[in-house]
Amino acid sequence: MRSLKKLFIIPFATILLTAIMSMSVLAEDGIYVYDETGYMITDTEWYDLNATAQRLRETYEIGTYLVILDDYEVWGMGDLESVGQYIYNNNDFGIGETKDGIMLIMSMAERDYELMVHGDYGLYVFSDYAMDNVEDAFLTCFRNDDFSKGFIEYFSKAEELMHMAYNGQPLSITTNGRYRVLSAVFSIVLAFLVSALVVFIMTRGMVSVRKKVEAEDYVDRANSRISHRSDIFTHMTTTRHKINTNNGSGSSGGFRSHGGKF
Amino acid sequence: MASVVTNHKCINCSGPLHFDETIGKLKCDYCDSTFTVEEVEEFYKDKELEAEEAFDESKIQSEWDTSGIKNDWENEGLKMTAYSCPSCGGEIVCDENTAATCCPYCGNPTVIPGQFKDDLKPDYIIPFKLTKEQAVEALKKHYSGKFFLNRRFKDNNHINEIQGLYVPFWLYSGVAHADMSFHATRVMRHREGDYEVVNTSHYNIRRSGELKFDDIPADASLKMDDDFMDSIEPFDYHDFKEFSTAYMPGFLADRYDVSAEECSKRANLRAANSTASMLRDDVVGYATVSETGRNVNISKGVVKYVMMPVWILNTNYRDKNFQFMMNGQTGKLVGNLPIDWPKVALFTVVLTAILSCGAYFAGIGGAIARLFI
Numbered sequence: 001m002r003s004l005k006k007l008f009i010i011p012f013a014t015i016l017l018t019a020i021m022s023m024s025v026l027a028e029d030g031i032y033v034y035d036e037t038g039y040m041i042t043d044t045e046w047y048d049l050n051a052t053a054q055r056l057r058e059t060y061e062i063g064t065y066l067v068i069l070d071d072y073e074v075w076g077m078g079d080l081e082s083v084g085q086y087i088y089n090n091n092d093f094g095i096g097e098t099k100d101g102i103m104l105i106m107s108m109a110e111r112d113y114e115l116m117v118h119g120d121y122g123l124y125v126f127s128d129y130a131m132d133n134v135e136d137a138f139l140t141c142f143r144n145d146d147f148s149k150g151f152i153e154y155f156s157k158a159e160e161l162m163h164m165a166y167n168g169q170p171l172s173i174t175t176n177g178r179y180r181v182l183s184a185v186f187s188i189v190l191a192f193l194v195s196a197l198v199v200f201i202m203t204r205g206m207v208s209v210r211k212k213v214e215a216e217d218y219v220d221r222a223n224s225r226i227s228h229r230s231d232i233f234t235h236m237t238t239t240r241h242k243i244n245t246n247n248g249s250g251s252s253g254g255f256r257s258h259g260g261k262f
Numbered sequence: 263m264a265s266v267v268t269n270h271k272c273i274n275c276s277g278p279l280h281f282d283e284t285i286g287k288l289k290c291d292y293c294d295s296t297f298t299v300e301e302v303e304e305f306y307k308d309k310e311l312e313a314e315e316a317f318d319e320s321k322i323q324s325e326w327d328t329s330g331i332k333n334d335w336e337n338e339g340l341k342m343t344a345y346s347c348p349s350c351g352g353e354i355v356c357d358e359n360t361a362a363t364c365c366p367y368c369g370n371p372t373v374i375p376g377q378f379k380d381d382l383k384p385d386y387i388i389p390f391k392l393t394k395e396q397a398v399e400a401l402k403k404h405y406s407g408k409f410f411l412n413r414r415f416k417d418n419n420h421i422n423e424i425q426g427l428y429v430p431f432w433l434y435s436g437v438a439h440a441d442m443s444f445h446a447t448r449v450m451r452h453r454e455g456d457y458e459v460v461n462t463s464h465y466n467i468r469r470s471g472e473l474k475f476d477d478i479p480a481d482a483s484l485k486m487d488d489d490f491m492d493s494i495e496p497f498d499y500h501d502f503k504e505f506s507t508a509y510m511p512g513f514l515a516d517r518y519d520v521s522a523e524e525c526s527k528r529a530n531l532r533a534a535n536s537t538a539s540m541l542r543d544d545v546v547g548y549a550t551v552s553e554t555g556r557n558v559n560i561s562k563g564v565v566k567y568v569m570m571p572v573w574i575l576n577t578n579y580r581d582k583n584f585q586f587m588m589n590g591q592t593g594k595l596v597g598n599l600p601i602d603w604p605k606v607a608l609f610t611v612v613l614t615a616i617l618s619c620g621a622y623f624a625g626i627g628g629a630i631a632r633l634f635i
Contacts, residue, residue, distance in 0.1 A: 129635075173628070173632065173635065174628070176635065178635060179628065179631050179632070179635050182627075182630075182631035182634055182635070183622060183627040183628040183630075183631040184618075184622055184627060185627070185631075186621075186626075186627040186628075186630040186631055187618045187619075187621035187622040187626065187627030188614065188618040188627075190617075190618070190621050190626065190627065190630070191613070191614045191615075191616075191617030191618035191620075191621055192610075192614045192618075194613075194617055195609075195610045195613040195614045195617060196610065198613065199410075199606055199609065199610055202409055202410060203410055203601055203606065205407075205408065206408055206410060206411065206598065206599040206601055207598050207599075208404075208493060208595075208596040208597060208598065209487075209489050209490055209493045209596050209597065209598050210489065210492070210493055211488070211489045211492050212492035212493075212495065212532060213531070213532060213535050214532055214535045214536040214539060215475055215478045215529070215532035215533055215535075215536045216536055216539075217495065217496045218475050218476055218477055218478045218496075219473055219474070219475060219536060219540075220474040220475065220476050223474040224471070224472060224473040224474050224540070225471055225472060226469060226470070226471035226540070226541065226544055227470050227471050227472065228441075228468065228469065228470035228471070229468070229469055229544070230466075230467070230468045231446075231465050231466075231467050232465060232466045232467075232468075233463060233464070233465055234464045234465060234466055235463075235464050236461055236462065236463050236464065237461075237462045237464070238459060238460065238461050238462075239459075239460045239462075240454075240457045240458070240459050240460075241457065241458055241460075242456055242457055242458075243453070243456055243457065243458055
């Protein structure tokens with residue numbers, strides 16, 4: 001594997017500048033796989049994965065990228081998604097006018113990942129559901145620390161989805177049989193609840209005999225009063241719960257992103 | 263022996279008189295002469311006094327001798343009373359609490375003044391303001407706009423019986439004193455890094471107060487359904503008149519057969535609930551409030567005995583009797599209508615089918631399904 005270690009050095013300004021310069025160079029050379037750590041991918045694996053990415057680019061005209069960082073926080077951009085966008089945009093990733101591509105970026109320090117898709121055609125090929133499928137393919141392997149297999153699964157699944165879209169049938173949740181059934185069931189249940197509510201309101205007017213439990217019509221408010229009020233603080237209870245940041249998804253800057261921890 | 267009942271007859275032609283709601287006077291069925299309540303009271307004052315005295319004397323004698331037919335009548339027979347109509351001599355058999363009726367033979371409106379004697383005399387009466395015809399019209403209006411009412415019920419509807427009835431009520435005035443305690447919380451949230459911190463402040467709340475009530479009604483008749491009587495409230499007490507039997511001709515009336523003490527439980531409960539609501543509504547500014555204790559005392563105040571007008575309409579549909587009651591003063595009509603359940607089922611199915619298609623193609627069902635995939 002071509003060593004990228006010397007291309008990423010501390011401090012931040014140097015890293016950033018160097019990263020930009022070096023990754024620009026590398027992008028032009030047809031490099032699709034970047035391992036900052038130097039230990040995640042062997043040389044052989046790198047060649048195989050990069051060749052696959054090259055083939056996918058030529059066949060389906062979508063860039064397929066894998067970027068592995070030591071620690072995204074060194075970039076000082078707040079989150080991995082921002083770092084990923086920066087790398088993608090500033091290294092001329094993506095094919096065509098809208099820079100179509102898919103990128104898996106990982107940060108090994110805290111085991112964070114972002115799966116990002118860009119470009120009109122890229123977003124067409126990789127819907128939210130399709131991205132879920134790609135995530136499912138590599139996450140299981142990553143969580144078992146089988147990164148080699150995970151990288152292969154990533155490219156393999158991406159290729160499968162590109163092929164489907166190439167044949168005019170991009171993977172969409174609407175093609176999922178279970179989704180269709182559940183969608184119909186929930187539509188019926190929701191419709192029934194609304195209908196029941198309408199019927200309840202319409203029949204309520206037919207039942208007009210009701211027992212009275214209060215006497216609001218007979219209250220002499222002028223001669224009524226509240227004579228005593230006391231509100232006494234007794235104690236405070238505190239609870240803390242972790243905000244679930246796993247598997248968040250969203251869109252910004254022309255990207256569709258799914259991310260979380262592995 | 264003097265008659266225990268009186269017929270209010272026209273001073274001019276001796277025709278039967280009835281109270282005309284539209285003019286607030288008594289009107290002769292034959293010659294259309296009209297008389298004020300005061301005029302009729304004055305004219306029949308002596309006769310009513312005689313009837314009241316005769317009522318006390320004849321009360322025991324007028325009971326049915328049920329020794330021969332006890333197996334058929336049993337307890338019902340013991341509650342019946344018979345009077346002799348002063349106009350035609352016919353026997354008027356009625357409930358022991360009946361105070362106004364009409365003779366089944368000659369049709370003359372009949373009042374039994376003895377039912378209103380001394381302590382039994384109501385304090386006030388609200389005269390009928392709405393006529394029988396208006397009651398029927400109100401019933402027809404009650405049917406309208408009810409999509410789930412069977413059309414045959416409306417089309418074939420025949421009102422079997424319409425009765426104008428003065429219903430005895432107890433009116434309760436007093437003061438409710440309440441002392442209530444609550445547990446309440448206020449919640450503040452903030453974020454600390456990857457954690458959400460929720461601080462919940464707990465409070466012991468206490469509220470005390472008093473609520474003054476004027477004239478909470480409770481019907482004093484066992485025959486009248488309490489829920490119906492609650493439903494036709496409220497009556498406008500500004501129309502109260504000093505009680506006079508002259509308002510009765512043409513209507514039925516019963517004296518009370520449920521004591522003020524017994525009826526007070528219903529009134530007390532309503533007063534207590536209203537007081538509790540007032541105190542509960544004063545506890546504001548908290549995320550949650552739950553009641554932890556309640557102590558309500560009702561100071562016994564004034565109780566009035568009054569008669570209030572109710573139109574009762576009975577109709578028959580599919581061998582079932584449906585009763586409607588209308589407030590004879592305000593026109594509020596209540597009564598449960600039969601629901602056409604097959605129509606409800608069909609409507610539900612059709613609406614569900616239409617809405618489910620809409621929800622499916624609009625993606626609403628899909629949005630929910632995504633949560634499970």
